[in-house]
Amino acid sequence: MTGPVQTDLLIVGGGPVGATFARVLHEQAPHLRVLLIDAGPQLTARPGQHVKNIPDPAERERAQVASQGPAQYVYGTPAIGARKAAAETNVTGRPALLARPGTFLLSDANGEAGQLPAAALSTNVGGMGAHWTCACPPPGNAERIPFLPDAEWDAALHTANRLLAVTQAAYPETGAAVAIREALNRAFKDVLAGGRPAQPMPLAARTEHGVRVWSGADVVLGPLADGGHPTFTLRPETVCQTLLRSGERVTGARLLDRASGEVYEVQARAVVVAADALRTPQLLWASGLRLPALGHYLNDQPQVLGAVQLDPRLLPAGSGPAAGGVSWVPFHAPAHPYHGQVMELEASPVPIPVEHDTGTPVVGLGWFCAREVRFEDHLEFSATRTDDLGLPAVTVHHTLTERDLSVIEAAKDEVERAMRALGRPIAAGRPFVLPGGSSLHYQGTTRMGERDDGSSVCDASSRVWGTENLYVGGNGVIPTSTACNPTVTSVALAVLAASAIVRQLSTSPQAAPV
Numbered sequence: 001m002t003g004p005v006q007t008d009l010l011i012v013g014g015g016p017v018g019a020t021f022a023r024v025l026h027e028q029a030p031h032l033r034v035l036l037i038d039a040g041p042q043l044t045a046r047p048g049q050h051v052k053n054i055p056d057p058a059e060r061e062r063a064q065v066a067s068q069g070p071a072q073y074v075y076g077t078p079a080i081g082a083r084k085a086a087a088e089t090n091v092t093g094r095p096a097l098l099a100r101p102g103t104f105l106l107s108d109a110n111g112e113a114g115q116l117p118a119a120a121l122s123t124n125v126g127g128m129g130a131h132w133t134c135a136c137p138p139p140g141n142a143e144r145i146p147f148l149p150d151a152e153w154d155a156a157l158h159t160a161n162r163l164l165a166v167t168q169a170a171y172p173e174t175g176a177a178v179a180i181r182e183a184l185n186r187a188f189k190d191v192l193a194g195g196r197p198a199q200p201m202p203l204a205a206r207t208e209h210g211v212r213v214w215s216g217a218d219v220v221l222g223p224l225a226d227g228g229h230p231t232f233t234l235r236p237e238t239v240c241q242t243l244l245r246s247g248e249r250v251t252g253a254r255l256l257d258r259a260s261g262e263v264y265e266v267q268a269r270a271v272v273v274a275a276d277a278l279r280t281p282q283l284l285w286a287s288g289l290r291l292p293a294l295g296h297y298l299n300d301q302p303q304v305l306g307a308v309q310l311d312p313r314l315l316p317a318g319s320g321p322a323a324g325g326v327s328w329v330p331f332h333a334p335a336h337p338y339h340g341q342v343m344e345l346e347a348s349p350v351p352i353p354v355e356h357d358t359g360t361p362v363v364g365l366g367w368f369c370a371r372e373v374r375f376e377d378h379l380e381f382s383a384t385r386t387d388d389l390g391l392p393a394v395t396v397h398h399t400l401t402e403r404d405l406s407v408i409e410a411a412k413d414e415v416e417r418a419m420r421a422l423g424r425p426i427a428a429g430r431p432f433v434l435p436g437g438s439s440l441h442y443q444g445t446t447r448m449g450e451r452d453d454g455s456s457v458c459d460a461s462s463r464v465w466g467t468e469n470l471y472v473g474g475n476g477v478i479p480t481s482t483a484c485n486p487t488v489t490s491v492a493l494a495v496l497a498a499s500a501i502v503r504q505l506s507t508s509p510q511a512a513p514v
């Protein structure tokens with residue numbers, strides 16, 4: 001192992017959120033030393049790139065498998081029909097049906113996923129952000145954290161959009177796209193409010209010379225991904241085994257270099273753990289932190305799916321095969337406690353077979369549901385069993401309530417309404433709910449709170465209660481009942497937290513604590 005064992009900020013987790021902390025520190029205080037570690041391999045020469053940008057399919061597949069922690073093999077393709085069968089027959093534990101390429105199931109990592117059989121993780125530089133669909137809707141009314149002032153939210157979301165390079169123009173505006181959105185707005189005019197009609201999905205993607213380029217952690221790192229910055233170090237294949245603590249301070253961490261097997265300590269003036277919503281609380285727990293809310297309030301958004309072949313009468317003459325990218329039917333509580341996505345095949349994370357091709361495009365419809373956020377839904381960490389990284393094995397306790405089940409039924413009605421507005425269903429029967437955990441949007445396990453009353457893990461700047469210099473990042477920080485895809489929200493919260501860290505490190509003594 002070479003390089004610094006003292007740093008100003010240690011960041012555990014090289015996904016989009018860990019990258020946000022590094023970038024904001026670099027922008028606001030470039031003299032501060034940052035060490036960013038990730039347990040997984042670096043997949044691309046430029047660290048953290050989205051694997052969809054790798055042009056060679058074999059190389060892309062290798063990168064996906066390399067991200068799959070203990071599941072180092074190629075999965076079968078889970079087409080929508082297979083997923084429907086899995087959902088309806090409650091098949092569990094079958095990676096070919098449940099896990100997406102680039103992710104692995106919690107159950108593969110010695111975890112017990114309970115009612116979230118599709119609970120999944122990624123272990124690679126870039127995290128799930130090397131495999132995501134890049135939908136970045138801003139949170140709606142009740143999804144926003146009520147104790148954060150609006151101006152602060154808006155500024156942080158603005159920065160998050162810049163860091164992720166979010167745009168509503170990632171896909172060209174086609175006649176089909178306009179027709180889809182007009183049909184959705186007609187169908188949902190009674191529930192869409194708050195100035196948020198159906199519109200192009202904000203996507204962390206761009207089109208360059210006719211080719212879509214998807215944002216990964218490399219885009220968030222910006223100039224840091226180019227290398228050559230003496231105050232920034234990235235160490236792949238490095239596991240944080242435990243945080244080192246002295247009273248209310250975290251003094252550093254014990255790290256494992258997976259390539260050499262060497263275990264060493266790093267001293268840090270502040271530490272961020274942004275290791276996803278399952279493994280951030282796991283690491284805090286492994287480090288002896290026992291906050292009452294740690295690992296609790298686990299929130300997985302149920303996801304209802306359908307697919308439809310567009311009605312030719314909807315489409316302008318000569319509109320071609322393109323189905324207009326991704327359209328967004330926004331959340332607005334209480335009338336529309338869902339977040340709807342209508343996606344053309346290229347953008348859909350679930351492959352959709354076209355069974356009866358009439359020449360008009362097929363689109364997938366995915367509605368995420370907001371559910372009750374409850375203390376009872378939690379992660380349990382084993383005192384005896386370990387996972388693939390040697391950390392305490394995770395067991396999920398997560399139960400849908402009566403209210404959740406009725407929201408899911410209502411979401412099926414909403415998807416049917418959208419399908420009627422757009423064309424002809426490609427599979428018989430009602431829209432169906434994917435197996436629990438399929439959202440890949442787990443939240444709440446290190447939730448933010450206004451005060452230290454036992455119902456939250458961190459304060460409004462993401463600093464863990466009862467510590468002076470330990471911060472958390474990622475979807476686990478989100479405390480509200482959301483339906484929207486969470487990454488842009490988590491990046492916004494990380495922007496606020498990183499600014500707080502800059503303030504703290506700029507006013508506290510320079511030397512790393514010994």
Ligand SMILES: Cc1cc2nc3c(=O)[nH]c(=O)nc-3n(C[C@H](O)[C@H](O)[C@H](O)COP(=O)(O)OP(=O)(O)OC[C@H]3O[C@@H](n4cnc5c(N)ncnc54)[C@H](O)[C@@H]3O)c2cc1C
Pocket residue numbers: 012013014015016017018019037038039040100103122123124125126127128129130131132133134135136238239240241274275276277279280283349389391440441473474475485486487488490
């Ligand atoms: C197929 C797919 C589609 C998705 N689509 C969307 C979407 O459209 N919109 C959206 O908002 N979100 C989407 N998501 C979710 C999105 O990718 C995540 O919200 C986002 O990546 C979270 O970022 P993060 O940095 O918090 O965590 P991650 O990206 O999960 O990164 C966490 C990192 O921590 C590392 N780590 C864990 N434990 C340790 C340890 N002990 N030591 C060192 N490193 C550790 C892991 O290796 C991992 O790289 C999707 C995900 C997938 C897989």
